[in-house]
Amino acid sequence: MSSFDVVVIGSGPGGYVSAIRCAQLGFNTAIVEKYPTLGGTCLNVGCIPSKALLDSSHHYDDAMKHFKEHGIEIPGDIKVNFEQMINRKKGVVDQNVSGIQYLMDKNKITVIQGVGSFEDATHVKVTKEDGSSETVEAKNVIIATGSKPASLPFIDIDKERIITSTEALKLKEIPKHLVIIGGGVIGLELGQVYLRLGAKVSVVEYMDRIIPTMDAALSKELTKVLKKQGMKFYTSHKVQSVERDGDTVTVKAENKKGDIETLEGDYALVSVGRRPYTDGLDADKAGVKLTERGQVEVNDHLQTNVSNIYAIGDVVRGAMLAHKAEEEGVLVAEILAGQKPHINYNLIPGVVYTWPEVAAVGKTEEQLKEAGVEYKSGSFPFKALGRSRASMDTDGFVKILADAKTDEVLGVHMIGARVADLIAEAVTAMEFRASAEDISRMSHAHPTYAEAVKEAALAATDNRPLHL
Template identity: 85%
Template sequence: MSSFDVAVIGSGPGGYVAAIRCAQLGFKTAIIEKYPTLGGTCLNVGCIPSKALLDSSHHYHDAISHFKEHGIEIPGEIKINFEQMIARKGSVVDQNVSGIKYLMDKNKITVFEGLGSFEDATHIKVTKSDNSSETIEAKYTIIATGSKPSTLPFIKLDKERVITSTEALKMKEIPKHLIVIGGGVIGLELGQVYLRLGSQVSVVEFMDRIIPGMDAGLSKELTKVLKKQGMKFYTSHKVKSVENNGSGVVIQADDAKGQTITLEGDYALVSVGRRPFTDGLALDKAGVKVSDRGIVETNDHLQTNVSNIYAIGDVVKGAMLAHKAEEEGVFVAEILAGQKPHINYNLIPGVVYTWPEVAAVGKTEEQLKEAGVEYKAGSFPMKALGRSRASGDTDGFVKILADAKTDEVLGVHMIGARTADLIAEAVTAMEFRASAEDISRMSHAHPTYAEAVKEAALDATDKRSIHM
């Protein structure tokens, strides 16, 4: 029987990062992955392939919509080779998966392919695809098995017409009409991919606005921009039935007044969130407690009720984000090494990779109002930036919320070109408890999109934005 200091179950961003950090700290480490490729949902059927399709569809959209104004003329008709687009996405995934395999080898991490399940708190059985198995022993175990798409009780996911994000990433054709159930991050990103490629896209959302967990100002602006691009929205609508009629789908939903609407399309993308995935782990044999919602219960050190077993990422409470899982993976590894790491969950940024991109960190205005915190707000529109005018990306704004008395930055919310990258400036500032004035006094290169952050800080400090 092979013995290890640490065994990690699951090789997604949380799992493989935890394994690497454990190995760096001198632990003999194993990682267990039930699928034949490493990287988990993020690398295989999530973050990476969706961004590959977003980028490809963005290039196509620019070619048919914006090239002429830039003085670029392409003779003949611009056509989509959808098969090649999907193939490129697959190539991007393969490169990233190969990179993870290289990192496992580099850090001398033993990889076991198979389903990992507890026999007790220190022994894990690994069952391979041919049903053969072996058992390993681990002093510590980190559960990092991630999540799976959720659905609604009355919806049957046939994965042909009624699909999840996994199937949406490997479709054989461009939908004529894609109906997206759920106006969150995943649904909007994949919806925009197919919108750019010529699909009619309708989004049905139970709440009164899309991306309901983010600042209301971001939701309003993104709705306006996506409507301008052609996306249709049915907010405050409760889906009550989804039917695959063989050649397409029929969806019925009730609005806020109880009136029923019927939408017909050729595909329905069910994007109503994700659920922790612990199937097959046999947590009961190890004595690990799980909540009624399927979340593995942990303390502030991400330690389960079984002292030598930890859990990270989507299987524990908090936002289901790859970078949150990575931080937790490093955190647990360093805890095991006797160090004293920290994670500030308030400063885990959230991003929507539509175009324009949406990004946020810290508190929203709604949260500050609910908590009774006195704050001041400063904002700056992207259309007032020279860089935005030069690129043609004039939609969006940056908003900074600061404490009314101390001027400490409490939240930053932005929508516009490259805000997925710009949000790191806000995270850095807030990690060091910067004030809006601190940001306003930093030199920002001109012309850049980042100047909007400085201008918003100037506006929040004492309403002295220069270019507005």
């Protein structure tokens, strides 16, 4: 029987990063993965392939709508080779997956293929595809089994016409009418991909706005922009039924007045969030407690009720984000090594990779109001930036919320070009508890999108943006 200092169950961003950090710290480490490829949902059927399709469809959209204005003329009709687009996406995924395998080899991490389940607190059984199994001994175990797409109890997901994000990333055709159930990050990103490629896209959302967990101003602006692009929204609608008849899917949803809206499409994407995945883990055999929501119960050190077993990422409480899982994976590795790392969960940024992109960190305006915190707000629109005009990316704004008395930045909310990258400036500033004035006095290169951050900070400091 093989024995390891650390066995990580799951090779997604949390799992593989945790394994690497454990190996760096001198632990004899193994990682267990049920699928043939490493990388988990993020690399295989999530973050990476969706961004590949978003980028490809963005290029097509630009060619169709903006190239002539830029003085670029393409003879003949511009056409989508959807098969090649999907093949390119697959190539991007393959490159990333092989990169993870390289990192495992480089760090001398033992990769064990199969489904990992507990026999007890220090023994993990790995069951292979052919039914054979092996058991490994572990001084410490890190559960990093991630999440799976959630659904509604009355929806029968057939993976053909009624689909999840996994199937939406490998369709054989562009939908004629894609009905999306859920106006969150995943639904909007995939919706924009197919909208650009010519599909009619309708979004049904139970809450009164899309991206409901983010600042309301971001939701309002993104709704406006996506409507302008042609996306249809049915907010405050509760889905009653989803039925398939041949190639037609009918979605019925009830609004607040009790009226029923009937939408017919050739595909329905169920995008109502994700659920923690512990199927087949046999956590009870190790004595590990799960919450009522199916999450692994952990303390502030991500330690379960069993002292040598930890859990990270989507399978525990908190935002289901790859970078959050990575930070937790590193934290656990360093705790095992006797170090004293920390994570400030308030400073885990959230991003929507539509175009314009949406990004945020810290408290929303709604949260500050609810908590009774006195704050001031400063915003700056991208349309006032020279860089935005040059690139024709003028939608959106940056909003900075700061404490009314101390001027400490409490939240930063952005929608616009490249804000997925810009948000790192806000995270850095808030990690060091910067004031809005601190940001306003930093030199920002001209012309850049980042100047909007400086201008918003000036607006929040004493309402004196320079270019508005």
